[in-house]
Amino acid sequence: MSDRLQKWDSRLLVTRALAVLGVLLLLVAPLYLEEFWLRLGFTACGAAIGALGLNILTGAAGQLSLAHAFFLAVGAVTYSWLAGDPDPAIGPTGLGWPPVVAMAMAIVVTAAVGLLVSPISSRLSGLYLGIASLALVFIGQHLLATLSGITGGFQGRSAPTFSVFGFEFSNQSELLVLGVPFGRYERLWYLGLLLLAVSAWAGRNLLKSRHGRAFRMIRDKELAAAVSGISVRRGKQNAFVVSSALAGLSGALFAIAIGSIAPVSFSLDVSIQYLVMIVIGGMGTVTGSILGAAVVTALPILTQRYGGVFPLVGDVVSPAAAARYLYGGALIAVLMLQPRGLAAVAGLVRRRAPSNSASEARPIAGGRAPVDPPTDTDALERKAPIT
Amino acid sequence: MSPQTAAPLDIEGVTVAFGAVKALDDVSFSVQSGHVHGVIGPNGAGKSSLFNVISGVYRPSAGEVRLDGMALTKLRPHEVAGLGIGRSFQNVDLAGEESVLESLLVGRHDLMRSGVTAVMLGLPRARREEREHKARVTEIADFFGLADHLDRPLHELPYGQQKLVDVARAVCMEPRLLMLDEPAAGLDEAETDTISEIILDLRSALDLTVLLIEHDMGMVMKICDHLTVLDFGRRISDGTPSAVQSDPAVASAYLGTGEAAEIETGTAP
Numbered sequence: 001m002s003d004r005l006q007k008w009d010s011r012l013l014v015t016r017a018l019a020v021l022g023v024l025l026l027l028v029a030p031l032y033l034e035e036f037w038l039r040l041g042f043t044a045c046g047a048a049i050g051a052l053g054l055n056i057l058t059g060a061a062g063q064l065s066l067a068h069a070f071f072l073a074v075g076a077v078t079y080s081w082l083a084g085d086p087d088p089a090i091g092p093t094g095l096g097w098p099p100v101v102a103m104a105m106a107i108v109v110t111a112a113v114g115l116l117v118s119p120i121s122s123r124l125s126g127l128y129l130g131i132a133s134l135a136l137v138f139i140g141q142h143l144l145a146t147l148s149g150i151t152g153g154f155q156g157r158s159a160p161t162f163s164v165f166g167f168e169f170s171n172q173s174e175l176l177v178l179g180v181p182f183g184r185y186e187r188l189w190y191l192g193l194l195l196l197a198v199s200a201w202a203g204r205n206l207l208k209s210r211h212g213r214a215f216r217m218i219r220d221k222e223l224a225a226a227v228s229g230i231s232v233r234r235g236k237q238n239a240f241v242v243s244s245a246l247a248g249l250s251g252a253l254f255a256i257a258i259g260s261i262a263p264v265s266f267s268l269d270v271s272i273q274y275l276v277m278i279v280i281g282g283m284g285t286v287t288g289s290i291l292g293a294a295v296v297t298a299l300p301i302l303t304q305r306y307g308g309v310f311p312l313v314g315d316v317v318s319p320a321a322a323a324r325y326l327y328g329g330a331l332i333a334v335l336m337l338q339p340r341g342l343a344a345v346a347g348l349v350r351r352r353a354p355s356n357s358a359s360e361a362r363p364i365a366g367g368r369a370p371v372d373p374p375t376d377t378d379a380l381e382r383k384a385p386i387t
Numbered sequence: 388m389s390p391q392t393a394a395p396l397d398i399e400g401v402t403v404a405f406g407a408v409k410a411l412d413d414v415s416f417s418v419q420s421g422h423v424h425g426v427i428g429p430n431g432a433g434k435s436s437l438f439n440v441i442s443g444v445y446r447p448s449a450g451e452v453r454l455d456g457m458a459l460t461k462l463r464p465h466e467v468a469g470l471g472i473g474r475s476f477q478n479v480d481l482a483g484e485e486s487v488l489e490s491l492l493v494g495r496h497d498l499m500r501s502g503v504t505a506v507m508l509g510l511p512r513a514r515r516e517e518r519e520h521k522a523r524v525t526e527i528a529d530f531f532g533l534a535d536h537l538d539r540p541l542h543e544l545p546y547g548q549q550k551l552v553d554v555a556r557a558v559c560m561e562p563r564l565l566m567l568d569e570p571a572a573g574l575d576e577a578e579t580d581t582i583s584e585i586i587l588d589l590r591s592a593l594d595l596t597v598l599l600i601e602h603d604m605g606m607v608m609k610i611c612d613h614l615t616v617l618d619f620g621r622r623i624s625d626g627t628p629s630a631v632q633s634d635p636a637v638a639s640a641y642l643g644t645g646e647a648a649e650i651e652t653g654t655a656p
C-alpha cells in the first residue's frame with residue numbers, strides 16, 4: 001500500500017513540476033516567440049474566458065445557450081464605446097473613459113444584460129432555451145447594424161487600445177526587456193494570461209462551491225435538486241449571469257485583439273464555435289474550456305498558415321476549407337474516442353489518487369454487498385445547523 | 388433559523404388527478420411529531436404521489452398539507468425543503484461522476500449562505516463555511532457507515548450504499564420531517580435490518596418525524612408507530628400497526644397481490 005501511495009505521490013510531483021515548467025515557459029515566451037504566436041495566444045486566452053463562461057452555463061448547469069455571441073458582442077461594444085475616442089472626426093464617437101474602467105464596465109453591463117433576460121431563460125430548458133437564445137443573436141445582429149452611433153453599424157468601429165494607468169498595450173512607447181522590444185503583442189500576451197488565470201481560478205472556485213454543486217444537480221436531476229432545497233430558477237439565473245459576465249470580458253478582449261469590431265464577428269457561427277470549444281474541451285470543467293478554446297482558436301489560423309505543407313491544400317481545397325474539415329474531423333474524433341473531451345484525456349495523466357478502499361474491493365454495480373453497519377450510533381447528536 | 392424540532396404534519400382532503408387517473412382521492416391523515424409513520428399500499432396506490440404533494444412537486448387539485456400548522460400546498464419544492472422537510476427517492480439514479488461527499492453536500496445547499504461572488508473570490512468566510520459543512524457532513528456520513536467512501540464516485544458504490552447515500556443526503560438537510568420512499572427496496576435482509584436501525588436511531592438522535600413508504604412488511608411492522616394504508620388513491624385504513632393488520636379492508640386490498648400473507652403475518656417474504 002505504501003509504495004503505491006509513493007507512486008501516486010511521485011506522479012503528483014511530476015505533474016506539479018510539469019505545471020511549473022509550463023507556467024515558466026508561458027512567462028518567458030514573449031522573449032522568443034514572434035508576433036504571430038503572441039497574437040494567437042492572446043486571442044486564445046480571450047476565447048478561453050468566453051468558453052469558460054459558456055461551460056459554466058451549458059456544461060455545468062446544463063442550459064443550452066446559442067446566445068453566447070450576443071453576450072460577447074455586448075462586452076465588445078461596451079468596451080469600444082466607453083473607451084472610444086470622443087472625437088467625432090474619426091468615426092463613431094466614444095465616451096473616452098479609461099480602458100480599464102471600460103473593461104470592468106463591459107463585464108458589469110454584460111452581466112446585467114444576462115440578469116435582464118434570465119427571468120425568461122431560467123423558465124426554459126433544453127431545446128426550448130436553445131431556440132429562445134437563438135433569438136438573442138438575431139436581436140444582437142439587428143442592434144449592431146442599427147445603433148450605428150455606438151456600434152459603427154455594418155462597417156463596425158475601431159476598438160481603442162488597452163491601457164492601465166498610462167501604460168499602453170501598444171507599440172507607442174519604447175520598451176526593451178532583455179534586449180527584446182516589448183510591443184503591443186508582447187504586452188497583451190501577459191494581459192491575456194493574467195486575466196485567464198484569474199478567471200480560471202474564480203471559475204474553479206465556483207464549480208467547487210455550493211453553487212457549482214447546485215448547477216450540476218440542476219443539470220442531472222432537476223427534481224431532486226429542488227427537493228434538496230435548491231431553487232432551480234435561482235441556480236439557472238446564477239449560471240446565466242456568471243456566464244454573461246465572462247462573455248463580457250471575453251468580448252472586450254476580442255475587441256482589443258482585433259482592434260475593431262463588426263457585426264460579422266458576433267454571428268450565430270460564433271455561438272456554435274463556442275459550443276464546439278466546450279464539447280471537445282470537456283463539459284463543465286475549467287481545463288476543458290481552456291483546451292477547447294485553444295484548439296478551436298488555433299486550428300483555422302494554423303491551417304491557414306501551415307496548410308501548404310499538406311498535399312492538396314492550396315490546390316484542391318483552400319486552406320480555409322481544410323481548416324473546416326480538420327475542425328469537423330477533430331470534433332467527431334473527440335466525441336467518439338473520448339466523449340468527455342480533451343480535459344478527460346489530460347485527466348488520464350493527472351488523476352486523483354484513489355482511496356484505499358476503492359482499490360481493494362471494487363463492488364459490482366447493482367450488487368448486494370452488505371451495508372456497513374453504523375459504527376458508532378451515538379456519534380450523531382442533534383446539532384443546531386451551523387450558521 | 389428557528390429551533391428545529393419534530394413537527395406534526397396534517398394531510399387534509401388531498402386530491403391529485405392525472406387525466407382520468409386519480410392518484411390521490413380525498414386523502415386525509417395526521418402524522419404525530421416524533422413518530423415513524425408508515426404509508427403502505429399496493430403498487431400504484433398513490434404513495435409516491437403523496438410525497439410529491441407534500442414536497443411541492445405536485446399541486447393538488449383539492450386539499451391542503453400543513454406542517455406545524457403552516458400550509459405547504461402553495462410553496463415551491465425548494466421552499467418546502469427550506470421548512471425542514473428532507474426526502475429520499477424511490478429510484479436512486481446516480482449515474483453522475485459526483486463523489487459521495489459532493490452528493491451529501493448538496494443537502495446542505497440551503498443551510499449555506501455564501502453568494503456567487505464570495506465563492507468565486509474565495510473569500511475566507513466562504514471557505515470557512517464550506518469547511519464547517521464538510522465536517523458536519525462527514526459526521527453524518529460516519530453515522531451511515533459511509534465515511535470511508537466520501538471521495539468515491541457515487542456510481543461505484545453497491546446499490547445498497549447508493550440508497551444509503553440518498554437517505555443520508557436528506558438527513559444532511561437537518562430536516563424536522565424525513566420522508567423516505569422505499570428505502571429498503573432492492574436491499575437484502577441484513578441491509579434492511581441496518582436501514583431499520585438507522586431510521587430508529589436517527590429519529591431518537593435527531594428528534595425527527597419520519598414518514599416512510601415501504602413494501603417490506605416485516606420492516607414496516609417492526610419500526611412504525613402508526614400506519615396509513617392507501618389503495619387506488621384512497622385512504623382505506625389508518626391506525627396502529629396491529630389495528631391495520633387486522634383491518635379486513637387492508638387484507639382485501641392486498642388480496643391477490645402476493646403481499647396478503649405478509650400483511651397478516653407481519654413478516655418479510
Ligand SMILES: Nc1ncnc2c1ncn2[C@@H]1O[C@H](COP(=O)(O)OP(=O)(O)OP(=O)(O)O)[C@@H](O)[C@H]1O
Binds near residue numbers: 408410429435436437
Ligand atoms: N406524473 C404522473 N403522470 C401521470 N400519472 C402519474 C404520475 N405520477 C403518478 N401517476 C399515476 O398515479 C398513480 C399512483 O402512482 P404512485 O407512483 O403515486 O404510486 P405508488 O403508490 O408510489 O406505487 P409504487 O408502490 O409502485 O411506487 C399511478 O396510477 C401512476 O401511474
Ligand SMILES: [Mg+2]
Binds near residue numbers: 434435436477
Ligand atoms: Mg412509489
